[in-house]
Amino acid sequence: DTGVSQDPRHKITKRGQNVTFRCDPISEHNRLYWYRQTLGQGPEFLTYFQNEAQLEKSRLLSDRFSAERPKGSFSTLEIQRTEQGDSAMYLCASSFSREAFFGQGTRLTVV
């Protein structure tokens, strides 16, 4: 499979717990994006990487969110002390120059 891969596909967690999501981009893609999407809304930008460097993090993102991309390959997104408002689809996308391609997403439900 040469597409963007995300794991897990679904995650149910209790409020207050930490969760971590993984994204494996298309192998030759140097840019990696994380988005969050809720029902009826477009993807909301969270952060993005050029190789291993995190270029920007959304000002809307609280300090509970952190992302890494060690060695410029896969990336992880961690949410600490989850809240019910964190329930959403978390989307990862990768690109080489312009167009970005998405993975299947991770649906998070905080109960």
Add this chain to the structure above:
Amino acid sequence: QKEVEQNSGPLSVPEGAIASLNCTYSDRGSQSFFWYRQYSGKSPELIMSIYSNGDKEDGRFTAQLNKASQYVSLLIRDSQPSDSATYLCASPGRLARDDKIIFGKGTRLHILP
């Protein structure tokens, strides 16, 4: 803060007709524009990209860009029920290689059989 604006719809179009989806953007320096299709519960799928003024055709899809008026549109000819989805407009803004991709909220399209 750059923005990409879309009418949320729903836009209802009879099967076989032309569906017209529109998008406006705030960053006059934007160079690249993308259209994504998203089925309910699925992730966005890239269907068209356009970089210069004018029209770009790919099968039943035509993307149109007017930089002077800061709008981009997507036309779907011979609409099929399988085209029913949310269509997202996106742009990386001024510097395509060095800026994040921002999405509109999407337009829901419903093709009436």
